[in-house]
Amino acid sequence: MSTLRIPSLSLVALIGASGAGKSSFARKHFLPTEVISSDACRGWVADDDNDQSATPAAFDLLFYIVAKRLAAGRLTVIDATCVRPEDRKKIIAIAREYHVLPVAIVLDLPERVCHERNAARANRDFGPHVVRQQCQLLHKSLRHLEREGFRGVHVLRSVEAVDAVQIERERLWNDRRDEHGPFDLIGDIHGCRDELVTLLETLGYTVAGSRDAPEVTPPAGRKAVFVGDLVDRGPDSPGVLKLVMAMVAAGHALCVPGNHDIKLMRKLNGRDVKITHGLAETLAQLEGESAEFKQTVARFVDGLVSHLVLDDGKLVVAHAGLKENLQGRSSGVVREFALYGETTGETDEFGLPVRYDWARDYRGKAMVVYGHTPVPVAEWINRTICIDTGCVFGGSLTALRYPENTLVAVPAEREYYAPIRPLQPEVAVPVARERSLLDLDDVLGKRVIRTRYGRNITVREENACAALEVMSRYAVDPRWLVYLPPTMAPPETAPDGDALERPAEAFGYYADQGVTQLVCQEQHMGSRGAAAVSRRGRRGAALRHRRCRTRRDLDPHRPALLHRSGGRTRPARPRRSGPRRQRSVGRARQRLDPARRRAAAVVGQGAGAAAPPVRADRTRRDPELGRCRRCPRACPRPRHRHRRPWRATGHPPQ
Numbered sequence: 308m309s310t311l312r313i314p315s316l317s318l319v320a321l322i323g324a325s326g327a328g329k330s331s332f333a334r335k336h337f338l339p340t341e342v343i344s345s346d347a348c349r350g351w352v353a354d355d356d357n358d359q360s361a362t363p364a365a366f367d368l369l370f371y372i373v374a375k376r377l378a379a380g381r382l383t384v385i386d387a388t389c390v391r392p393e394d395r396k397k398i399i400a401i402a403r404e405y406h407v408l409p410v411a412i413v414l415d416l417p418e419r420v421c422h423e424r425n426a427a428r429a430n431r432d433f434g435p436h437v438v439r440q441q442c443q444l445l446h447k448s449l450r451h452l453e454r455e456g457f458r459g460v461h462v463l464r465s466v467e468a469v470d471a472v473q474i475e476r477e478r479l480w481n482d483r484r485d486e487h488g489p490f491d492l493i494g495d496i497h498g499c500r501d502e503l504v505t506l507l508e509t510l511g512y513t514v515a516g517s518r519d520a521p522e523v524t525p526p527a528g529r530k531a532v533f534v535g536d537l538v539d540r541g542p543d544s545p546g547v548l549k550l551v552m553a554m555v556a557a558g559h560a561l562c563v564p565g566n567h568d569i570k571l572m573r574k575l576n577g578r579d580v581k582i583t584h585g586l587a588e589t590l591a592q593l594e595g596e597s598a599e600f601k602q603t604v605a606r607f608v609d610g611l612v613s614h615l616v617l618d619d620g621k622l623v624v625a626h627a628g629l630k631e632n633l634q635g636r637s638s639g640v641v642r643e644f645a646l647y648g649e650t651t652g653e654t655d656e657f658g659l660p661v662r663y664d665w666a667r668d669y670r671g672k673a674m675v676v677y678g679h680t681p682v683p684v685a686e687w688i689n690r691t692i693c694i695d696t697g698c699v700f701g702g703s704l705t706a707l708r709y710p711e712n713t714l715v716a717v718p719a720e721r722e723y724y725a726p727i728r729p730l731q732p733e734v735a736v737p738v739a740r741e742r743s744l745l746d747l748d749d750v751l752g753k754r755v756i757r758t759r760y761g762r763n764i765t766v767r768e769e770n771a772c773a774a775l776e777v778m779s780r781y782a783v784d785p786r787w788l789v790y791l792p793p794t795m796a797p798p799e800t801a802p803d804g805d806a807l808e809r810p811a812e813a814f815g816y817y818a819d820q821g822v823t824q825l826v827c828q829e830q831h832m833g834s835r836g837a838a839a840v841s842r843r844g845r846r847g848a849a850l851r852h853r854r855c856r857t858r859r860d861l862d863p864h865r866p867a868l869l870h871r872s873g874g875r876t877r878p879a880r881p882r883r884s885g886p887r888r889q890r891s892v893g894r895a896r897q898r899l900d901p902a903r904r905r906a907a908a909v910v911g912q913g914a915g916a917a918a919p920p921v922r923a924d925r926t927r928r929d930p931e932l933g934r935c936r937r938c939p940r941a942c943p944r945p946r947h948r949h950r951r952p953w954r955a956t957g958h959p960p961q
Contacts, residue, residue, distance in 0.1 A: 535567075620634075
């Protein structure tokens with residue numbers, strides 16, 4: 308009896324000619340819900356399992372079902388011939404898309420057996436040439452299956468071998484769901500052995516023995532989990548490696564690799580790497596160690612898995628974090644994300660890669676603990692927490708106690724390595740402001756909010772949308788706005804003051820029309836919006852309008868107000884001196900003093916007082932001076948073309 312070991316989360320392809328016994332093999336070793344048969348899909352779309360004309364639609368349905376199962380993390384078996392390379396290419400592609408391992412089980416039975424089985428079936432009326440062709444295609448491409456992308460290939464060449472086989476499902480290396488803790492998760496160490504020993508003793512661990520042969524005794528039932536980056540930049544990377552490796556070998560700790568650990572392993576294996584970011588210090592410290600120790604370090608790092616799924620899937624540990632759709636899966640993409648995060652391909656002013664803030668959009672059920680990017684203080688963001696608090700940069704070494712979710716930190720003895728990016732930003736970023744930003748995903752679909760008292764509150768999509776309709780007018784902090792615009796029509800603009808519209812003009816207009824009673828209703832108009840835009844920093848912000856090719860520099864210390872009207876958004880323009888060429892516009896633009904300009908950018912024009920289309924030329928008339936800007940003095944000549952006077956004045960030019 309032989310045993311076939313397949314990953315517990317994988318895409319299994321049963322490959323063989325018609326009559327090889329794939330369906331019988333699937334019924335014997337897999338659940339009925341795990342097997343997706345091409346014949347069954349033909350029956351669902353054409354009411355006939357053997358209708359070959361329905362094959363394209365049947366396989367569309369097959370791969371749709373496979374995709375849904377793989378997205379849910381379910382083992383899936385494809386029951387189809389799959390003897391052609393182009394048929395297997397789709398299987399490999401969908402397995403890579405959902406980060407699962409593709410496995411091939413080949414039933415390479417003699418052609419004679421397939422003919423006999425097909426002859427005994429009433430619905431198999433095709434000739435023997437079909438089976439012969441399928442067997443030829445299978446034998447032609449059998450040796451290339453691993454090259455195509457299958458991570459496991461199992462070939463059964465006889466009926467006896469098929470009957471005697473047993474299927475054993477193996478858990479992935481990152482699947483440690485049976486480990487329930489409690490855990491002590493420790494952030495990036497970077498060679499700071501003294502701080503690590505202090506932190507372990509603070510957590511209740513007993514550290515004995517020598518530096519070269521440490522002995523660590525954990526508290527009863529607890530286990531340490533290291534999030535990677537054990538080496539580089541610090542004063543004693545070999546000492547940290549000896550301590551961590553001893554704890555892992557004794558079963559007192561778990562560890563995931565960091566990008567610095569992988570780089571060191573590649574260097575010890577003779578690969579060509581750049582000696583940067585603290586690797587030179589680590590190599591200098593390893594000069595005093597034996598060659599056997601260096602080989603042990605390389606094997607230790609090489610044996611670490613990209614991330615760990617612990618406590619029945621409630622806890623995920625990865626060096627740089629991990630999205631929900633990558634947790635518990637295995638692929639190059641998963642390992643790359645766990646080591647480096649997700650980058651934009653750009654670099655910041657310090658020359659470091661710009662990374663996507665995946666934690667802001669995380670909505671997974673599992674708690675994700677990670678490091679990689681140093682932060683001044685460990686802080687929870689959407690059930691994720693970064694516990695790299697920059698010990699090597701003079702910060703602290705932080706540990707998270709799970710499931711208590713309490714933080715324990717010890718300060719660094721000194722700054723061992725000057726950071727490229729300052730650990731403490733020059734200008735403190737108001738975290739409360741970032742958390743108050745409106746996220747559209749929060750109102751899409753049904754949400755379940757867990758409270759501290761143990762009760763769950765369900766918020767349905769229709770209720771969330773209704774709340775958004777009320778709260779959207781305050782999506783921007785009202786304290787940032789110069790003026791909250793009303794909707795009044797059709798009165799003219801105000802002749803004085805900073806606002807273009809005032810309630811007094813509305814009441815006066817209707818009084819002049821003989822209207823003695825008015826019904827006022829609060830209404831949220833979708834045709835107009837007010838937005839506050841700001842950019843922190845010393846230099847002014849630059850906004851680019853999608854229909855304008857020029858940049859507008861705004862005051863960095865004061866919010867810039869935008870006006871949305873007719874699907875266009877334009878920034879409030881700073882006042883400029885001197886003549887300026889203008890393009891033809893369909894609406895007169897107000898030229899006001901700075902206070903009026905800000906108000907005009909917010910409130911725009913009244914709904915019923917839109918200016919008629921006018922033509923803008925290169926001659927502009929200043930309403931305050933009553934003269935043309937192209938002329939050194941007042942220009943009373945009527946034949947000199949001027950723009951229509953600005954509506955904000957409320958009267959024609961003098």
